[in-house]
Amino acid sequence: MGRTDECAPLLSGKGRWTMFFKKDKEAVTPEQVMHGLATVQEPELHRDLVTLNMVKDLTVKDGAVAFTIVLTTPACPLRNVMEKDARAAVNALPGVKSVDIKWDAKVVPNSRMMGQLPMPARNVIAIASGKGGVGKSTVAVNVVVALAQAGAAVGLLDADIYGPNTPMMMGIKYKPVQFNGKMMPARAHGVEMFSMGFVVRDEQPIIWRGPMLDKAIRQFLNDVAWGDLDYLIVDMPPGTGDAQLTVSQAFTLAGAVIVTLPQEVSQADARRGLEGFRQMEVPILGVVENMSGEVFGRGGGRKLAELTGVPFIGEIPLDPQVRVGGDGGLPVVVSHPDSAAAKALVAVAQDIAARVSVQNFLNQNNVIPITEIG
Ligand SMILES: Nc1ncnc2c1ncn2[C@@H]1O[C@H](COP(=O)(O)OP(=O)(O)OP(=O)(O)O)[C@@H](O)[C@H]1O
Numbered sequence: 001m002g003r004t005d006e007c008a009p010l011l012s013g014k015g016r017w018t019m020f021f022k023k024d025k026e027a028v029t030p031e032q033v034m035h036g037l038a039t040v041q042e043p044e045l046h047r048d049l050v051t052l053n054m055v056k057d058l059t060v061k062d063g064a065v066a067f068t069i070v071l072t073t074p075a076c077p078l079r080n081v082m083e084k085d086a087r088a089a090v091n092a093l094p095g096v097k098s099v100d101i102k103w104d105a106k107v108v109p110n111s112r113m114m115g116q117l118p119m120p121a122r123n124v125i126a127i128a129s130g131k132g133g134v135g136k137s138t139v140a141v142n143v144v145v146a147l148a149q150a151g152a153a154v155g156l157l158d159a160d161i162y163g164p165n166t167p168m169m170m171g172i173k174y175k176p177v178q179f180n181g182k183m184m185p186a187r188a189h190g191v192e193m194f195s196m197g198f199v200v201r202d203e204q205p206i207i208w209r210g211p212m213l214d215k216a217i218r219q220f221l222n223d224v225a226w227g228d229l230d231y232l233i234v235d236m237p238p239g240t241g242d243a244q245l246t247v248s249q250a251f252t253l254a255g256a257v258i259v260t261l262p263q264e265v266s267q268a269d270a271r272r273g274l275e276g277f278r279q280m281e282v283p284i285l286g287v288v289e290n291m292s293g294e295v296f297g298r299g300g301g302r303k304l305a306e307l308t309g310v311p312f313i314g315e316i317p318l319d320p321q322v323r324v325g326g327d328g329g330l331p332v333v334v335s336h337p338d339s340a341a342a343k344a345l346v347a348v349a350q351d352i353a354a355r356v357s358v359q360n361f362l363n364q365n366n367v368i369p370i371t372e373i374g
């Protein structure tokens, strides 16, 4: 098809021949476009799009330029900046009449997983805090739905086996079905999910001893038929005990996100949680401050980030709609996408995805394959 189209001017008579050559002389070439795009920086990786191998499917025909930019995450926060810069760079080339940019994404796997057992996801991210009731589950649920809305393949694992809340927050009642010896995950709001809430009754008290807990969490990993996931978000139980240890060891985390409240009193527990992950050599992606505003104040999250030398990801305002959404099974990023809380949660999701991309990219480029040494 393409060849016939390209040949069309040649076949249409003498007049068109001259036109063809004249145009051809002035027309922009694929090489020129690539040179143009080599001046456009990926704003987070600080390299150009061509070096990063992000430009695909380039076609140039009579000044009409089309190409695809392959992002390292579909939830890329600075996509607009890249689009503007790429468009400007190509439009500045002589002979360009139009620029058509398409988007694709290929999530880079966490390189810490190399040599480990196969994981259900390219990146497993824990949402944690040493403290209870700070909004871990709320952040986990909204972040995972926001990533799904951006087009990522995502899963949510409720590792809070003491008090699983995510089925309610995601609006799911589900009794696991088996297929090929594995339990099928539930699906809601574009997210695959599994929770201990699916296998125990609501009113049943759950008392776990260390080895049982270890076994249960590992089963979530091995015995659930997860799809091919870009990100698996793990909602952690409160505290710094066995669950944190097991998840850190079994899942080879791409990183942990620490949720804290704005007030001083929440900081010590959150910090304990953060240091716990550090001890297990889990990268800390950053701190999220939840319930910011007049009631609880603001600033504690940023302070914790500064004290511990980790990034501050963002703050989420206290908003009754967040709680209503949680109780009603409709996360606020779905029920009120234009609210300040939803926008903050989407920005947090994008920031987490971007940080994981940058981390994986840097690790990948520092890795020297063993065969090349000596
Ligand atoms: N930004 C917010 N605005 C208003 N309500 C919120 C906000 N974040 C969380 N909540 C509400 O606060 C309560 C506690 O949140 P959540 O269950 O997410 O905390 P958690 O840290 O996971 O708790 P646990 O330690 O028990 O697992 C829930 O009722 C939730 O809806």
Ligand SMILES: [Mg+2]
Binding pocket: 136, 137, 138, 160, 165, 235, 236, 237
């Ligand atoms: Mg919770």
